[in-house]
Amino acid sequence: MKEKRNGISSRVIERLTKYLRCLENLSPEDYISSEELALKMGFTAAQIRKDLSNFGEFGIRGKGYQIRTLYSDIERILGVHKTNNIIVIGAGRLGGALVSEPEFTKESFNIIGVFDNSDTKIGTEMKGIKIRDVKEIPYFLQSKDKVDVAILTVPKKVAQQMATLLVEAGVKSILNFAPINLEVPDHIAVQNIDLYAKLQELNYWKEQVINND
Numbered sequence: 001m002k003e004k005r006n007g008i009s010s011r012v013i014e015r016l017t018k019y020l021r022c023l024e025n026l027s028p029e030d031y032i033s034s035e036e037l038a039l040k041m042g043f044t045a046a047q048i049r050k051d052l053s054n055f056g057e058f059g060i061r062g063k064g065y066q067i068r069t070l071y072s073d074i075e076r077i078l079g080v081h082k083t084n085n086i087i088v089i090g091a092g093r094l095g096g097a098l099v100s101e102p103e104f105t106k107e108s109f110n111i112i113g114v115f116d117n118s119d120t121k122i123g124t125e126m127k128g129i130k131i132r133d134v135k136e137i138p139y140f141l142q143s144k145d146k147v148d149v150a151i152l153t154v155p156k157k158v159a160q161q162m163a164t165l166l167v168e169a170g171v172k173s174i175l176n177f178a179p180i181n182l183e184v185p186d187h188i189a190v191q192n193i194d195l196y197a198k199l200q201e202l203n204y205w206k207e208q209v210i211n212n213d
């Protein structure tokens, strides 16, 4: 993902998703100040105010933000106040786990297609969704509802080829789980998920804690 798009840094968007996680556990009718939210989040109040000011004016002076209103405002900014359609490419272990996990997509994301290239999988079902041949992707994208996001859970060696096929078929956003940096045009949004990299990061911090003991 580019560091900045339309002048908004990807870190701002990442923090907005964290504000949502925090707000969803609070009482919707209550009010919260940026100081109180900052305390819960481990950010500064100025950071929170600055992040939100990128998108307009929020909250009531002297009273703070109403939880329900702020939650729905952030949902609207992120485009998750409506249902977004997803397709999953690669109906293997990871693809299967994602399709089976309702918390992963919640009500904002709807998996409308699962694709694979294995003859033994094509035509079978995964959580009630028919697994289709990857070759059908261009036709599927033309004939079905708009696809907002494609999730790539294919082996590394075919991930670039699949990404190119998706972009040519009109997909604009890809959530990539394959351990490879995809080459895509600038107007395509890509988010990479790499649990192994997180493990490496964690390992570094573990070493720091041990060395400081």
Ligand SMILES: NC(=O)c1ccc[n+]([C@@H]2O[C@H](COP(=O)([O-])OP(=O)(O)OC[C@H]3O[C@@H](n4cnc5c(N)ncnc54)[C@H](O)[C@@H]3O)[C@@H](O)[C@H]2O)c1
Residues within 6 Å of the ligand: 089, 090, 091, 092, 093, 094, 095, 115, 116, 117, 118, 121, 134, 152, 153, 154, 155, 156, 158, 162, 176, 177, 178, 179, 193, 194, 195, 196
């Ligand atoms: N990001 C992470 O943290 C993380 C974690 C686990 C796995 N992965 C990656 O996710 C990917 C999937 O892992 P997995 O364990 O589910 O693998 P898997 O082998 O269980 O599943 C891969 C699926 O992709 C299908 N496939 C292969 N070539 C294809 C093609 N050209 N078009 C469509 N489908 C194709 C296979 O038939 C299979 O069903 C791998 O790239 C793996 O490295 C990433």
